[in-house]
Amino acid sequence: MAAAAVVHAEGVVKRFGPTLALDGVRLTVRPGESHALVGRNGAGKSTLVGVLTGLHRPDAGTVHFDGAPAPAFGDTAAWRSKVACVYQKSMVVPELTVAENLFLNRFQEGERFIHWAKLRARARALLAEYGVDVDPGARAKDLAVEQRQFVEIAKALSFGARLIILDEPTAQLDARGIQRLFDKLRDLQSQGVAFLFISHHLQEVYELCTAVTVLRDARHVLTAPVQGLAKADLVAAMTGEETSVVPDWEPAPRRVREAEPLLRAEGLALEGAYEPLDFAVRPGEVVGLAGAAASGNTALGETLVGMRAPTAGAVRVRGREVRPGSVPDALEAGIGYIPEDRHRQGLVAERSVAENATLTVTDQLGRWGTVLPSRTREFAASMIRSLDIRTRGPDQPVSGLSGGNQQKVVVARALARRPHALVAIRPTAGVDVKSKEALLAVVRRVADEGRAAVIVSDELDDLRVCDRLLVLFHGRLVAEYDTGWTDRELVAAMEGVAEGTVGGERA
Structure with missing residues (x-):
């Protein structure tokens, strides 16, 4: 038996x-x-x-x-x-x-x-x-x-x-x-x-x-x-059987490929996370860094924004080298950042919507190092209108918002300085479908305005907005895709069970 x-x-x-x-x-x-x-x-x-x-x-x-x-x-x-x-x-x-x-x-x-x-x-x-x-x-x-x-x-x-x-x-x-x-x-x-x-x-x-x-x-x-x-x-x-991309987003025009990069990684490496990488993001382009857990894509995104110091290589914004491991220097160079964990890294829960949305621009809200509450509220009100943040007003504590609207506040903070390049790590985590569509539309809009955007994610819906995907597996670039990839081939590449094309050659 x-x-x-x-x-x-x-x-x-x-x-x-x-x-x-x-x-x-x-x-x-x-x-x-x-x-x-x-x-x-x-x-x-x-x-x-x-x-x-x-x-x-x-x-x-x-x-x-x-x-x-x-x-x-x-x-x-x-x-x-x-x-x-x-x-x-x-x-x-x-x-x-x-x-x-x-x-x-x-x-x-x-x-x-x-x-x-x-x-x-x-x-x-x-x-x-x-x-x-x-x-x-x-x-x-x-x-x-x-x-x-x-x-x-x-x-x-x-x-x-x-x-x-x-x-x-x-x-x-x-x-x-x-x-x-x-x-x-x-x-x-x-x-x-x-x-x-x-x-x-x-x-x-x-x-x-x-x-x-x-x-x-x-x-x-x-x-x-x-x-x-x-x-x-x-x-x-x-x-499931859905194997092709839903064409919700218009890809960047081909002339984008010939423009001078806004964001560039040159031989960028982080020991134990990912092997040396070279890639560029041009004006009008959204590039996805795709990968599952422990692929190294999150560590790569955090290196781009100064949250981690690379062991080799450099990050450049419009030709200017960003000081390794320095968030303030990355911010000053023109990199906006949407973190993976909005509660731990993105928001000060007991503070207002206005205070959270303007954390990166306090130097613009008053003279001689002061921050004027009226100017803070005015600046925040414009971001609330632009991103359709559902709130009682700029003075409402951010903890009282829904998850999707909290994430929009994080996005507002990232965009407040009008960055040349936006890096978003799993930007739609924990939000409803409607909020997800709105957040991805914001990222797409950043590129459409002539700036650059990077989405770090393993969510297929996040990656559909991208013009180009780089797929990492255990710290190694294993595949590249333009638009037109299928769910099955992308998941297979992220899971490490299929060969992909890297630089025109099989990985």
């Missing part, structure tokens, strides 16, 4: 208000299996992980572990004995030792004091049981990334869990670290441990996994053995 599935979910439905996050999803993972869960952003992967780990109570459907119903919602200890998730961002406490992390809150049952020698011995035995070669006395912050992941996996197994969910585990690893991680996962599979592997890199799915489940638009669309599944078919399942 075949062993029961480590986990079997059937007909799972989950709603968040009016949003249907999961619509009848099913998943089965068997003992010793490495099962991939893939899908584009918003497909429902994170919500399903929340259901499988007891963080979300499903509105309908069932979840079984080893043939028995899932623990009661809120019974944390029981859920820990079934499943654990190792997230992309490590959950170990960096200042504590490996032994302390492994047995946090369960040091010595029934004893008043901690016996440190015994604790380290228990940790050493646990690590040895699963073949993890890490010093129990080492501080977690001193471990390599994959070693911290091994510690988290060992901790999960010590609770009795036989299903480990790995959420983008290779995002912060180099090639050697990925290989060490995969070798350890294969060892644990031979001991009956099952893994649910979530990754944006499909070539890793083919290297590690035996089965794959695809979600799209909150629904289950495919479960199949990896062996024998064509990469093109997997990409098609992720993207």
Whole structure:
């Protein structure tokens, strides 16, 4: 008789208000299996992980572990004995030792004091049981990334869990670290441990996994053995049958290609993020830096605007070299910046719309270093009209706006100095469809006015506005596209499973 599935979910439905996050999803993972869960952003992967780990109570459907119903919602200890998730961002406490992390809150049952020698011995035995070669006395912050992941996996197994969910585990690893991680996962599979592997890199799915489940638009669309599944078919399942660009945007005229660049990267490199790159953005052009997690495209965008100092190369605006790693100098040179995280990097939540929108132009709002409130409100009011920001007025706290209107305030700040080049990193993240269209129209308008724009994103809708795309994978330029690319070929290039054209040659 075949062993029961480590986990079997059937007909799972989950709603968040009016949003249907999961619509009848099913998943089965068997003992010793490495099962991939893939899908584009918003497909429902994170919500399903929340259901499988007891963080979300499903509105309908069932979840079984080893043939028995899932623990009661809120019974944390029981859920820990079934499943654990190792997230992309490590959950170990960096200042504590490996032994302390492994047995946090369960040091010595029934004893008043901690016996440190015994604790380290228990940790050493646990690590040895699963073949993890890490010093129990080492501080977690001193471990390599994959070693911290091994510690988290060992901790999960010590609770009795036989299903480990790995959420983008290779995002912060180099090639050697990925290989060490995969070798350890294969060892644990031979001991009956099952893994649910979530990754944006499909070539890793083919290297590690035996089965794959695809979600799209909150629904289950495919479960199949990896062996024998064509990469093109997997990409098609992720993207659907829509394979061509919707011509919502007019591409830049060909004369743009002959103009002198406004923004240029020359041999630009950042160690551990991306290899040396040369590219230029001309007046009237929107260039997309496409790539999935850990592709290096975000780091490249942050280097362009001075958030990171490159290890080699230079950024130039209209021929002027920008001081490396200097946001003020990039601003002065004429680079506008829309950050990826508007809450952490883009807004001062307790301040007004006017104050946020004018942060980059305070030197223009009064004489001798003063800032006149009347001039601030006047300047902000013009930006509110220009970008159609829905607000009670310039004095409203920005925290009271919707996500889309908050993002428009961030855009207003970026455009306040009328930059020569605008760099936008995932500019439509977390906004509704209508706001997304409005924000992309603003970026397009910047180029249409004769300036340059760069969009850094993995969202296909963001990239449709671009005249030209550069695709990065693990820090390397792997493909270039003019307008006319299809969803399937672009996703395949970003996922590292298809060859692209770079500079007229195959990558």
